[in-house]
């Protein structure tokens with residue numbers, strides 16, 4: 001098991017705004033989880049991956065963030081101590097499980113933060129039809145980059161005449177490991 005024992009787990013309210021109803025938490029350990037990070041990035045769709053410093057940022061649904069460092073895990077957004085503990089248990093299990101399966105996973109070194117809204121926009125129908133609920137394709141492109149919506153939310157894109165654009169957009173998103181925030 002790559003990450004066996006957590007040495008310290010500190011849970012606290014952020015000093016910048018102690019009125020916020022969220023907690024921050026930091027777990028530290030002596031194991032080095034950096035060999036697992038490109039695989040975790042591939043499996044969980046990291047938002048940002050700094051390969052040089054081995055820092056992987058995961059953006060979860062409902063505003064939570066997890067940052068993985070070689071010997072530290074930072075959690076942001078838990079509502080209470082039980083949720084912070086559950087989040088740590090979950091990510092620890094994910095790291096160990098993914099690392100165990102690494103021979104069957106293609107590591108990913110790119111991340112979603114590398115996606116450019118303008119490049120996404122170029123591959124949309126660009127009719128500003130508002131069917132997606134956004135005022136313009138640009139707003140949809142920005143939300144898609146964040147993982148807040150999916151390609152299915154732009155029905156015109158699935159018309160035959162936009163097939164080439166759709167295929168290119170899917171390929172572009174795939175390069176950066178894009179995934180919707182509510183994806184399983």
Ligand code: SF4
Nearest residue numbers: 129130132137140154
């Ligand atoms: S549904 Fe598609 S084409 Fe229409 S505004 Fe939204 S992103 Fe643009």
